[in-house]
Amino acid sequence: MSRSQARVVVTGLGATTPVGGDVASTWESLLAGRSGVRKLTQEWVADLPVQIGAPAAVDPSEVLPRVEARRLDRSAQFAIICARQAWADAGFSGKASEAGLDPDRVGVVCASGIGGLTTLLSNYDQLLASGPRRVSPLAIPMLMPNSPSANVSIELQAQAGAHTPVSACSSGAEALAYALDMIRAGRADVVVAGGTEAVISPLPIAAFANMMALSKRDDDPTVVSRPFDKNRDGFVLGEGGALMVLESAEHAEARGARIYAEIAGAGMSADAHHIAQPEPSGRGVVTAIRKALADGELSPDDIAHINCHATSTPAGDVAESTALNTVFGDRTPSIPVTAPKSMIGHLLGGAGAVESLATVLTLHHGLVPPTANVDDVDDDINLDIVRTTPRKLDDGPLAALNDSFGFGGHNVVLAFRRT
Amino acid sequence: MASTEEIREGLAEIVNEITGVPAEDVQLGKSFTDDLDIDSLSMVEVVVAAEEKFGVKIPDEEVKNLATVGDAVTFIEKAGS
Numbered sequence: 001m002s003r004s005q006a007r008v009v010v011t012g013l014g015a016t017t018p019v020g021g022d023v024a025s026t027w028e029s030l031l032a033g034r035s036g037v038r039k040l041t042q043e044w045v046a047d048l049p050v051q052i053g054a055p056a057a058v059d060p061s062e063v064l065p066r067v068e069a070r071r072l073d074r075s076a077q078f079a080i081i082c083a084r085q086a087w088a089d090a091g092f093s094g095k096a097s098e099a100g101l102d103p104d105r106v107g108v109v110c111a112s113g114i115g116g117l118t119t120l121l122s123n124y125d126q127l128l129a130s131g132p133r134r135v136s137p138l139a140i141p142m143l144m145p146n147s148p149s150a151n152v153s154i155e156l157q158a159q160a161g162a163h164t165p166v167s168a169c170s171s172g173a174e175a176l177a178y179a180l181d182m183i184r185a186g187r188a189d190v191v192v193a194g195g196t197e198a199v200i201s202p203l204p205i206a207a208f209a210n211m212m213a214l215s216k217r218d219d220d221p222t223v224v225s226r227p228f229d230k231n232r233d234g235f236v237l238g239e240g241g242a243l244m245v246l247e248s249a250e251h252a253e254a255r256g257a258r259i260y261a262e263i264a265g266a267g268m269s270a271d272a273h274h275i276a277q278p279e280p281s282g283r284g285v286v287t288a289i290r291k292a293l294a295d296g297e298l299s300p301d302d303i304a305h306i307n308c309h310a311t312s313t314p315a316g317d318v319a320e321s322t323a324l325n326t327v328f329g330d331r332t333p334s335i336p337v338t339a340p341k342s343m344i345g346h347l348l349g350g351a352g353a354v355e356s357l358a359t360v361l362t363l364h365h366g367l368v369p370p371t372a373n374v375d376d377v378d379d380d381i382n383l384d385i386v387r388t389t390p391r392k393l394d395d396g397p398l399a400a401l402n403d404s405f406g407f408g409g410h411n412v413v414l415a416f417r418r419t
Numbered sequence: 420m421a422s423t424e425e426i427r428e429g430l431a432e433i434v435n436e437i438t439g440v441p442a443e444d445v446q447l448g449k450s451f452t453d454d455l456d457i458d459s460l461s462m463v464e465v466v467v468a469a470e471e472k473f474g475v476k477i478p479d480e481e482v483k484n485l486a487t488v489g490d491a492v493t494f495i496e497k498a499g500s
Contacts, residue, residue, distance in 0.1 A: 067439030133470075137463040 003297060007264075008183045010360050010416075011257040012090025012245030014082035014194075017354055018238045018344045021058025022085055026354075027361050029057075030369035031390050035222035035343045037236050044202045049209045052221040053200045054238030054345030071138055072151060073116035074198035074239075078350070079148030080155060082243040083108075083192055087156060090190075090245035091257055095157035100255075107160035107188040108153040109179045110243065111171035111195030113349030113406070116143030118201045148196050152243070160188040166349075168406030169311075171195050172241070173352025173414055177266035179246045189251040194353030196241025205237060211276060213313065225346075226373035227310035227339035228317050228381045235311040238345030242353040244360070261363045264399065264417040265296025271409030278316045279409065282323025288411035289327045289401065296415035298399050300328050303335060303415075305368055305393060305400040307359040308383075310339035311346050320403060321381045336386045336393070338362075342372040352404035356414055359402040363418040366393045421499070426473065426492045433468045437461055447489035455488075475499050 015022065018036025019029035029036070036054045045051040060077035061069055069077055092099035096106040123139040141147060146164040153162035161182070165174035172195025179193035208214045215234035217224045225236040252259055268291065271284035293300060306324065310317050325332045340355050347354055362368050368391040377385065399417045406412075421429070431445035440455050451457045457465065466477050469491070475498035477485075485491045 065439070067437075070437075133467060137460045141460070 006184050007249035007262055008180050008246055009249045009252050009262050010244050010260040011247045011252050012086040013242070013260065013357055013360065014085030014087070014089060014244070015240070015242040015354060015357055016056055016058060016060070016078055016081050017240040017242070017347070018054035019057055021056070021063070023089070023357070025057070030340060030343060030358060031367060033343065033370045033372045033388065035225070035372055036238070037221045037225055037345055039221050040200070048202060048205050050205055050214045050216060052224060052236060053205070054236055055200055056240045071142070073119045073142040073147055075112055075116060075196045076142070076148040076151045078196040078198060078241045079110050079152050079243065082194060082196065082241055083152040083155060086192060086243045086245050090247070097157060101190060103157050103159040105160055105189040106156065106158035107179065107182050107191040108149050108156070108158050108162040109165065109175040109182070109191060109193040110149035110152055111165045111175035111349050111353070112145040112148060113166070113168050113171050113197050114199050114204070115145030116147060117199045117204060119143040121201065121203060152192060156192065158192065167410035167412070168408050169346065169348050169351055170404040170406035170410040170412040171349035171352065172354070173356060173402060173404035173412040174268070174410070175353065176244070176246070176263060176356055176414055177268060177412060180263050180266055183246060183248050189248050191246045192243050193246055194241060194243035194357070195349045197348040197350040198239045199348065200237055200239050208237060215312065223373050225312045225342050226375070227308070227312045227342050227371060228377055228383065228385055229374050230376045230378045232312040232314060232317065234313055235341060236345035238347045239350070240347055240354065241350030242357040244357060261360045262417040262419060263414065264298060265292045265294070265415040267291025267293070267295055267413045269411045271411065273409050276407050278319040278405065280315065280319055282319040282326065284409060284411045285320060285323035285403070285405065286326045288413040289323065292401065292413040292415045296399070296417065298415055298417070300331065302399045303328070303401055304398045305359070305362055306335055306337045307355050307362065307400065307402045308337050308339045309403040309405045311341050316405070318378065318380045321383050325382055333382060333384050335384060336368045336391045337383050338368050338386045339371045340369065342374070352402065352412060355404065356402045356416070359400050359416050362393070363398055363400055363416055366395065367391070368393060421473070423492055423496060426495050427488065429472055430469060430488060430491060433465055433472065437464045437468065445488055447487065447492060449488050450486055451488070469495060473499055
């Protein structure tokens with residue numbers, strides 16, 4: 001195959017999500033259509049207008065030693081857990097040099113939507129209650145949004161650069177796009193990339209609820225997140241994240257690494273429309289999809305599956321469907337799509353990473369996980385939504401897209417390919 | 420007022436809680452940085468926790484003089500007397 005740019009492949013996966021503490025359990029839950037949304041049990045939920053969320057299935061305190069955990073914001077705890085899984089999955093052990101890699105050729109790109117917000121809030125509480133002396137000297141290194149990325153670079157001794165794209169709910173996908181660029185530009189051979197988020201706490205829940213972004217349904221928590229369904233009324237806040245090892249195909253092939261899929265291209269755009277509302281025609285999304293296809297040297301006819309952003313908000317899901325119909329035309333209703341947020345909720349800065357990981361596994365296993373809770377498809381949605389049971393994809397070469405959009409009008413679309 | 424050994428034990432508990440260094444390693448002759456591998460940020464946490472536990476004030480400019488566990492114990496003894 002002759003391609004104009006260096007090929008970049010996925011060789012390692014790590015995740016901790018509301019439906020599983022690792023990649024295998026997360027994937028199994030997605031295929032089974034199992035929801036991670038539940039009633040929150042913390043004392044502070046009592047006064048909140050929304051009392052459900054999708055907490056991590058495995059609490060980081062069950063994985064990390066206490067002393068290590070106490071120096072890290074929860075978002076960085078997730079990042080360290082994901083990085084260790086992905087690193088081992090790629091066949092590496094120890095620090096970069098111990099794994100036989102040149103540390104100057106190993107990078108990290110770990111995104112965040114809102115950074116160490118809960119660390120900020122708990123230290124502010126401490127300041128008000130006990131005075132400035134009780135503010136932790138670790139507050140800043142823990143709350144800075146680049147903390148997950150920096151901690152992963154320290155963990156792996158990765159020295160090609162540690163970066164943190166911030167674009168709200170598209171941050172995790174933007175991290176993968178940034179990593180793709182790093183490898184194509186020759187700045188690294190191996191990049192650990194993705195995103196995490198950990199803001200299930202009263203202030204973010206109140207704020208998202210007040211902006212009418214969260215579902216206010218108070219029936220069975222597992223049916224609340226219902227992308228594309230007529231009765232959807234907002235997203236469910238989730239937490240966790242995913243990191244993948246991206247590697248130049250040349251580097252991966254030279255060491256005989258297992259290749260899950262190729263990350264073929266990335267497309268980005270900005271709606272330049274409204275700070276929180278999606279642009280109704282989906283023109284920014286259309287631009288991002290077309291750029292991703294062009295960057296991956298793909299045509300719309302090559303796309304066999306789309307992992308949608310679909311958060312379960314009334315306006316957003318329709319805008320995405322409209323955009324997909326603009327790009328794919330008459331073929332749209334024959335492309336199987338899925339919406340993982342129906343089961344894991346919305347992981348904000350972790351969403352694009354976890355859902356890209358699901359897209360990679362969909363190509364790898366040839367199975368599209370179902371979307372939960374689509375009982376009655378909205379009349380304005382014209383898509384082939386996989387429901388109830390997984391859908392098998394054809395054998396042979398295939399390509400798929402992952403859509404990720406963020407407050408602020410950020411659109412990031414990634415193209416993955418199975419060769 | 421607590422004895423030297425009581426202060427050392429109390430300090431050892433704090434160091435263990437914050438850094439994970441085993442409490443029995445926190446002996447009077449040990450250097451916080453060279454022997455116990457405690458970085459400057461953790462040292463501030465140890466100092467603030469010690470202030471609370473022993474009811475003393477340890478000014479920032481004093482912290483750099485507390486090279487060993489023994490230095491800290493002596494300072495706390497004097498400050499509390």
